[in-house]
Amino acid sequence: xxxxxxxxxxxxxxxxxxxxxxxxxxxxxxxxxxxxxxxxxxxxxxxxxxxxxxxxxxxxxxxxxxxxxxxxxxxxxxxxxxxxxxxxxxxxxxxxxxxxxxxxxxxxxxxxxxxxxxxxxxxxxxxxxxxxxxxxxxxxxxxxxxxxxxxxxxxxxxxxxxxxxxxxxxxxxxxxxxxxxxxxxxxxxxxxxxxxxxxxxxxxxxxxxxxxxxxxxxxxxxxxxxxxxxxxxxxxxxxxxxxxxxxxxxxxxxxxxxxxxxxxxxxxxxxxxxxxxxxxxxxxxxxxxxxxxxxxxxxxxxxxxxxxxxxxxxxxxxxxxxxxxxxxxxxxxxxxxxxxxxxxxxxxxxxxxxxxxxxxxxxxxxxxxxxxxxxxxxxxxxxxxxxxxxxxxxxxxxxxxxxxxxxxxxxxxxxxxxxxxxxxxxxxxxxxxxxxxxxxxxxxxxxxxxxxxxxxxxxxxxxxxxxxxxxxxxxxxxxxxx
Ligand SMILES: [Cu+2]
Numbered sequence: 421x422x423x424x425x426x427x428x429x430x431x432x433x434x435x436x437x438x439x440x441x442x443x444x445x446x447x448x449x450x451x452x453x454x455x456x457x458x459x460x461x462x463x464x465x466x467x468x469x470x471x472x473x474x475x476x477x478x479x480x481x482x483x484x485x486x487x488x489x490x491x492x493x494x495x496x497x498x499x500x501x502x503x504x505x506x507x508x509x510x511x512x513x514x515x516x517x518x519x520x521x522x523x524x525x526x527x528x529x530x531x532x533x534x535x536x537x538x539x540x541x542x543x544x545x546x547x548x549x550x551x552x553x554x555x556x557x558x559x560x561x562x563x564x565x566x567x568x569x570x571x572x573x574x575x576x577x578x579x580x581x582x583x584x585x586x587x588x589x590x591x592x593x594x595x596x597x598x599x600x601x602x603x604x605x606x607x608x609x610x611x612x613x614x615x616x617x618x619x620x621x622x623x624x625x626x627x628x629x630x631x632x633x634x635x636x637x638x639x640x641x642x643x644x645x646x647x648x649x650x651x652x653x654x655x656x657x658x659x660x661x662x663x664x665x666x667x668x669x670x671x672x673x674x675x676x677x678x679x680x681x682x683x684x685x686x687x688x689x690x691x692x693x694x695x696x697x698x699x700x701x702x703x704x705x706x707x708x709x710x711x712x713x714x715x716x717x718x719x720x721x722x723x724x725x726x727x728x729x730x731x732x733x734x735x736x737x738x739x740x741x742x743x744x745x746x747x748x749x750x751x752x753x754x755x756x757x758x759x760x761x762x763x764x765x766x767x768x769x770x771x772x773x774x775x776x777x778x779x780x781x782x783x784x785x786x787x788x789x790x791x792x793x794x795x796x797x798x799x800x801x802x803x804x805x806x807x808x809x810x811x812x813x814x815x816x817x818x819x820x821x822x823x824x825x826x827x828x829x830x831x832x833x834x835x836x837x838x839x840x841x842x843x844x845x846x847x848x849x850x851x852x853x854x855x856x857x858x859x860x861x862x863x864x865x866x867x868x869x870x871x872x873x874x875x876x877x878x879x880x881x882x883x884x885x886x887x888x889x890x891x892x893x894x895x896x897x898x899x900x901x902x
Pocket of ligand 1: 793
């Protein structure tokens with residue numbers, strides 16, 4: 421077992437190396453990498469979701485937070501300030517960064533109290549669609565999130581424009597808030613939602629339980645479907661959708677009427693392209709897909725196992741859309757969606773096949789003892805109970821879901837390869853490598869196996885990306901030094 425002090429040393433060395441390798445934007449010619457400076461002011465704000473006014477917490481008074489975009493290999497410096505009544509952090513979801521910049525309270529840093537600041541400073545090694553969000557308490561179910569897009573100047577993907585689509589389930593400021601939601605779940609130990617709601621269909625790969633929370637709204641880029649964001653395009657434009665599920669308790673099926681999506685990436689990593697009519701995304705997952713827009717059409721996200729939908733409108737020639745959205749949502753629910761875990765990685769990101777040096781079983785269960793969600797019978801207890809691994813080894817994690825609810829499981833600091841996904845293996849043979857991902861859907865009563873190489877020392881949390889399950893203990897962490 422490695423002590424806390426050693427980990428702080430590891431982190432400090434990594435950060436110092438990052439500083440030495442980078443310089444500021446003012447003198448880019450002198451450096452291997454340029455840097456981008458942003459400020460993230462966490463605070464309370466009044467936000468208009470499109471006729472629905474809510475008081476919530478955001479970074480920079482904006483929902484989602486202003487997009488951060490930089491190039492692969494560049495350095496990001498983000499100064500977080502806190503004007504909120506709770507401590508806060510920023511986690512950079514999916515980025516293989518130095519451990520002490522990972523934003524996990526009690527594991528990689530002390531959360532930042534009201535009136536204090538913390539500067540995140542790290543190099544982004546990999547291109548793709550990522551995002552950032554608070555990792556404290558139930559704050560992800562407020563408005564503390566935003567897109568993080570890393571471009572690869574050498575990427576060979578053709579499109580004319582891109583559209584970042586951040587999907588979320590919304591309850592904060594609607595007469596309750598996420599802390600009260602969690603308190604109610606703990607009090608009742610039961611879910612307020614009856615199983616088998618109208619959103620449940622026989623095509624659901626996630627079973628009959630859509631989640632623990634009933635949300636009044638679903639939003640895309642902070643707007644409800646009755647007054648959605650509108651983006652103008654010319655007929656025939658090829659649009660790269662970068663879809664991010666920033667929800668806390670909701671998986672979404674994403675689809676565009678009359679349109680086949682060419683799926684090219686998931687969780688920032690390229691896949692062998694496939695065409696899909698709809699893609700299911702668990703909380704924390706992302707998908708990049710290219711579509712051609714020939715007429716005004718909505719982008720739709722249908723919450724799995726729940727009623728309603730989220731929407732964004734793509735407009736061509738200022739024309740209204742002819743699509744009946746309710747009919748389209750119903751049709752999307754009838755057809756099996758693409759699960760990104762079944763995709764094949766491109767050869768350049770496929771892990772070399774080798775036997776694992778270590779296998780870690782993570783048995784997921786709950787709710788037990790009221791409202792707790794343990795892993796291997798243990799509730800997350802940082803910085804205790806870390807799982808030791810060794811550097812430069814192949815590690816396999818088997819996520820064994822013994823519960824009746826789906827869990828999108830996320831590993832920080834690494835992008836694993838899905839190697840087996842139970843029922844879904846029928847679609848892609850078990851011995852064929854599947855997508856590189858940092859978050860994977862683990863359906864009820866199924867086992868999903870992932871593998872990765874221990875090439876980024878530190879203390880890395882692995883957790884369910886359901887905000888309430890994480891707060892109720894569904895996490896563990898790996899630890900290693902180099
Ligand atoms: Cu979960």
